[in-house]
Amino acid sequence: LLKLNDILAILHETGHALHNLLSQTQYGLLHGTGVCRDFVEIPSTVVEKIMTRPRVLQDISCHYAYISLEYTESWIKDQKNLDDAKAIALPEKKIPEALITRMLQKFRESATFMNNANIAGSLFDMAVHHPTNHLDLENMNLASEFNRIHKDIRLLDGLEELGHGMDYGHKFAHFQHLIGDSAAQYYAYVRCGNLSKCFN
Numbered sequence: 001l002l003k004l005n006d007i008l009a010i011l012h013e014t015g016h017a018l019h020n021l022l023s024q025t026q027y028g029l030l031h032g033t034g035v036c037r038d039f040v041e042i043p044s045t046v047v048e049k050i051m052t053r054p055r056v057l058q059d060i061s062c063h064y065a066y067i068s069l070e071y072t073e074s075w076i077k078d079q080k081n082l083d084d085a086k087a088i089a090l091p092e093k094k095i096p097e098a099l100i101t102r103m104l105q106k107f108r109e110s111a112t113f114m115n116n117a118n119i120a121g122s123l124f125d126m127a128v129h130h131p132t133n134h135l136d137l138e139n140m141n142l143a144s145e146f147n148r149i150h151k152d153i154r155l156l157d158g159l160e161e162l163g164h165g166m167d168y169g170h171k172f173a174h175f176q177h178l179i180g181d182s183a184a185q186y187y188a189y190v191r192c193g194n195l196s197k198c199f200n
C-alpha cells in the first residue's frame with residue numbers, strides 16, 4: 001500500500017524521468033538530469049506538486065479490498081475479527097474527500113519540518129566538504145558537527161540534554177547524499193524546492 005510519501009517519491013522521480021525524456025540538448029553530457037545541480041531538482045519538485053491536488057489523489061486511489069477477491073475476503077475477515085457484525089459493507093473504493101483534506105493538511109504542516117531538515121543536511125554537507133585544511137577534516141568530530149547543526153536549525157533537543165554532550169550517535173553515516181553525485185551539492189533540494197514554488 002502506498003503512503004503519501006511514497007506517492008511523493010514516485011512523482012519526484014517521474015519529474016526526473018520526464019526531464020530526461022523531453023530534453024533537447026546539443027551535448028549528451030548536459031542532457032536531462034546531466035544539467036547543473038542548481039537546476040536539476042526543479043522539474044522533479046514541480047511534478048511533486050501534482051500530489052497537492054485532491055482530485056488527482058482521489059483519481060489514483062483504490063481501497064485494497066477492491067484489488068482482488070482474495071483481498072476482499074481478507075479485508076472482510078479482518079473486520080469480523082474487530083467486530084462480530086454479520087453483514088459488513090465494503091469501504092468506499094475511492095479515498096474519501098475528508099480524509100484527503102486531513103492528509104494534505106498534515107503534509108503542509110510537516111513541510112517546514114522537512115525543509116529545516118534539508119537545510120541542516122545542506123550545512124553538514126558543506127561542512128564536511130569544505131574544511132580549512134586536511135588536518136581540520138581529520139580532526140572533525142562528525143557526530144558532534146552533525147548533531148550541533150541539526151540542533152541549531154531544527155531547534156530540537158537531543159541526547160546532550162541528558163548529559164551526553166554532542167558526540168553521540170551515527171546518524172550522519174546514513175546521510176547517503178554526502179558522497180556520489182550530490183557531494184557538496186545537497187543544497188540543491190532546498191534551492192530548487194523554493195524556486196519551483198514559482199510554478200503552479
Ligand SMILES: [Zn+2]
Nearest residue numbers: 012016041044
Ligand atoms: Zn531528485
